[in-house]
Amino acid sequence: MTKTQIWSAAFLGIFVILFFLQKLAGTEYGSSPSMGMGESQSQPNETMASSNATGEVLAKQFNCITCHGVDLKGTNMAPALVGLSAFYDRDKLINYLRSPNDYMEQDRFKEYKGKFKNIVMPAYGNKDVKDLGKIADYLLGLN
Ligand code: HEC
Structure with a gap:
C-alpha cells in the first residue's frame, strides 16, 4: 500500500x-x-417503573378509573374514592391496596359487597410500594 x-x-x-x-x-x-x-x-x-409519575397519573395507569370512574367519584362498579382520610391514614391505605381482602369484615365493606356484587377490588401487592404511596397521597387529598 x-x-x-x-x-x-x-x-x-x-x-x-x-x-x-x-x-x-x-x-x-x-x-x-x-x-x-x-x-x-x-x-x-x-x-419502566413509573418513577416520575404522579399519584393521579398512576391511578390512571393502574386502571383504577376503569372501576372507580374517571374522576374517582364512583360508578356502579365501585365506590367513590373521596373522603377516605376519615377511614385511612397513608400506611393503612397502602396496606389496603396491597391486600383488600384483609378489610372485608368491616361493615363498610359488607355494604360494598352487596352493592358491587360481582366486582372485586384487585390486590396491588405486586406494585411498587412507592407508587402505591403516591396513589395513597393522591387519594387522601380527594374530598
Ligand atoms: C375491577 C374493578 C376495580 C379496580 C380496577 C379498582 N378497584 Fe378499588 N374497589 C373496587 C370495588 C368493587 C371496591 C369495593 C370493595 C369490594 O367490594 O371489594 C373497591 C374499593 C376500593 C377502596 C376502598 C374504598 C373505601 O371506601 O374504603 C379503595 C381505597 C380503592 N378501591 C382504591 C383503588 C385504587 C387506588 C385502584 C387502582 C390502583 C383501584 N381501586 C382499582 C373495584 C376496583
Whole structure:
C-alpha cells in the first residue's frame, strides 16, 4: 500500500466508526432525529417503573378509573374514592391496596359487597410500594 492508500483507508475507518457511534446514540435517545432530547428521554420512563409519575397519573395507569370512574367519584362498579382520610391514614391505605381482602369484615365493606356484587377490588401487592404511596397521597387529598 502507498502512503496515500493508508491515509484514505484510515479516513474511511474513522467515518465508519463515527457512523456507528451516531447510530448507537440514535437508539439511546430515540430513533427519530427530529425528536427533541427531552421528549425522547421521557419515553423509556413510560414503560419502566413509573418513577416520575404522579399519584393521579398512576391511578390512571393502574386502571383504577376503569372501576372507580374517571374522576374517582364512583360508578356502579365501585365506590367513590373521596373522603377516605376519615377511614385511612397513608400506611393503612397502602396496606389496603396491597391486600383488600384483609378489610372485608368491616361493615363498610359488607355494604360494598352487596352493592358491587360481582366486582372485586384487585390486590396491588405486586406494585411498587412507592407508587402505591403516591396513589395513597393522591387519594387522601380527594374530598
Ligand atoms: C375491577 C374493578 C376495580 C379496580 C380496577 C379498582 N378497584 Fe378499588 N374497589 C373496587 C370495588 C368493587 C371496591 C369495593 C370493595 C369490594 O367490594 O371489594 C373497591 C374499593 C376500593 C377502596 C376502598 C374504598 C373505601 O371506601 O374504603 C379503595 C381505597 C380503592 N378501591 C382504591 C383503588 C385504587 C387506588 C385502584 C387502582 C390502583 C383501584 N381501586 C382499582 C373495584 C376496583
